[in-house]
Amino acid sequence: MAMSKEAASTPTDTPQDRPPATAAWRDAYTDEANVTAASQELYCEGITARPGAFHVAWAEQMGQDIDTAFQEALSRPGGAVGRGPNRYYVEIHPEQLRGFVDLVTHPWVTTLCEAVLGPRYEIVELGFDVPLPGAVDQPWHRDFPMPEETWHHRRLTSLAFNLTAVDTESDMGPFEIALGTQWDDGASFEHGMFPPKDAYPRYRERAVRKYPRRGDISARSALTVHRGTANESAKARPVLVLGVDAPGAGNAARHDMAVTRGYWESLPPHVREHLPCPVVDELRPITQKHTIEGLVMGDA
Numbered sequence: 272m273a274m275s276k277e278a279a280s281t282p283t284d285t286p287q288d289r290p291p292a293t294a295a296w297r298d299a300y301t302d303e304a305n306v307t308a309a310s311q312e313l314y315c316e317g318i319t320a321r322p323g324a325f326h327v328a329w330a331e332q333m334g335q336d337i338d339t340a341f342q343e344a345l346s347r348p349g350g351a352v353g354r355g356p357n358r359y360y361v362e363i364h365p366e367q368l369r370g371f372v373d374l375v376t377h378p379w380v381t382t383l384c385e386a387v388l389g390p391r392y393e394i395v396e397l398g399f400d401v402p403l404p405g406a407v408d409q410p411w412h413r414d415f416p417m418p419e420e421t422w423h424h425r426r427l428t429s430l431a432f433n434l435t436a437v438d439t440e441s442d443m444g445p446f447e448i449a450l451g452t453q454w455d456d457g458a459s460f461e462h463g464m465f466p467p468k469d470a471y472p473r474y475r476e477r478a479v480r481k482y483p484r485r486g487d488i489s490a491r492s493a494l495t496v497h498r499g500t501a502n503e504s505a506k507a508r509p510v511l512v513l514g515v516d517a518p519g520a521g522n523a524a525r526h527d528m529a530v531t532r533g534y535w536e537s538l539p540p541h542v543r544e545h546l547p548c549p550v551v552d553e554l555r556p557i558t559q560k561h562t563i564e565g566l567v568m569g570d571a
Contacts, residue, residue, distance in 0.1 A: 309379075309490070310386045313427065317453040317495030318481075321379045321488045325434075329370055330485035334436030336368050337399050337509045349558035357405040358499060362398035362526060362557045365546075366534050371397070374513060375542055380432060383490055384545075387427055388517040393547050395523040396514025399436075402444045406502040411449065411474045414493035416463025418520065421494065422456065428520040431493045432513040435483045437506065444502030446481045446510070449474040452496040466496060523547060527557045 312319040344350030344361040351359040365371040374380065375394055384392040420428050439445050452474065460466050466474070474496055483489060491497075493514075502508060516522050528548045535543065535550045 306382045306386050309383055313387060313490065313492060316450040318448055318450070318489060318491035320483070320490070323486050324377055324379055324488040325373070325486040327485045329373065330434065330436060333368065333370055333434065333511060334509060337436055337511065340367050341399070341401055341509070343556070347556060350556060352559035354400070355409050355499070356407050357403040357502070358409070359401045359403070360398060360559065361401070362396065362528065362559060364528055364554050364557070365397055365530055366554065368397065372538065372542060374434070375545070376539070377488070379488065384430065384515050387430060388515060391518050392545055393516045393518060393523065394513065394545050395516050395528070395547070396512060396526045397528055398512045399509055400499070400512065401507055401509045402499050402502045403507050404502055404505050406444050406499065408501050409498040410465055411471060411496050411498050412465050413457070413496055414464070415522065415525070416460070417457045417494055425454070427453070427492050428517040429493060429522055430490050430515045432515070433483070433489045433491070434511040435485060435487065436509040436511065438484045439482045439508060440504065441482070442504040443506055443508045444500045446497065447478050447500050448481065448491065448495055448497040449477040450479055450495070451477060453492040453494040455496065529554060
């Protein structure tokens with residue numbers, strides 16, 4: 272019997288089954304052949320993944336940091352933007368994530384960024400999505416309008432890396448992505464991001480649901496049409512988002528990430544050269560900018 276798309280995308284191992292993320296083991300997944308395959312998958316399907324990139328304990332610490340930042344964001348106006356009923360997005364500063372340097376120096380992340388975006392790639396976004404119990408199906412969307420570079424030259428100029436804070440189950444509102452749709456021109460999309468409802472059957476036909484586990488990393492083009500699905504469980508499903516641009520892609524203008532001088536000085540030089548955000552004396556809480564998305568998602 273043929274396996275369904277949903278079943279095929281579900282991992283069969285557990286985090287405890289996976290080997291430790293030693294340097295040698297990581298290197299086996301970042302050689303030229305594997306990076307080329309991941310890049311090709313991004314260009315073909317719009318998404319690729321690296322299972323077991325981090326230990327479960329690392330992902331649990333990430334989840335703790337997300338929860339702390341989420342509670343703080345909910346306590347002030349503009350701290351969290353609604354992206355549909357019972358669903359929020361929050362942008363944070365690198366210092367709010369204890370594993371930030373681990374993430375942005377992971378060999379799979381750095382080699383994929385270099386291969387797709389070039390050696391001068393820029394880290395422009397750090398945040399997280401939280402679909403709470405009762406979150407509903409989002410409208411199909413991409414995260415921003417297609418850039419001219421992609422339209423004219425068929426080049427991807429940004430990547431979104433996602434890391435789940437929980438082991439995703441089928442009733443938790445898994446992420447759903449319509450493979451290959453990063454090349455849809457978007458001329459009929461509302462705000463360049465939301466396709467008309469008469470196009471939904473095509474996206475449902477191409478859709479695959481993803482069931483990542485703690486420690487996995489995925490990378491996708493944010494242009495690939497996707498949505499969060501209904502969370503019918505009693506659990507939240509927090510997911511970290513790391514946004515990376517090619518030089519000149521312009522997505523940094525959508526975000527307000529900053530670092531303090533002390534933190535900047537503590538960063539390795541190879542991290543600083545990819546982090547073009549302001550260096551400040553004191554961090555200010557971020558007021559979210561995703562207003563169009565919030566308004567449209569609220570109608571989901």
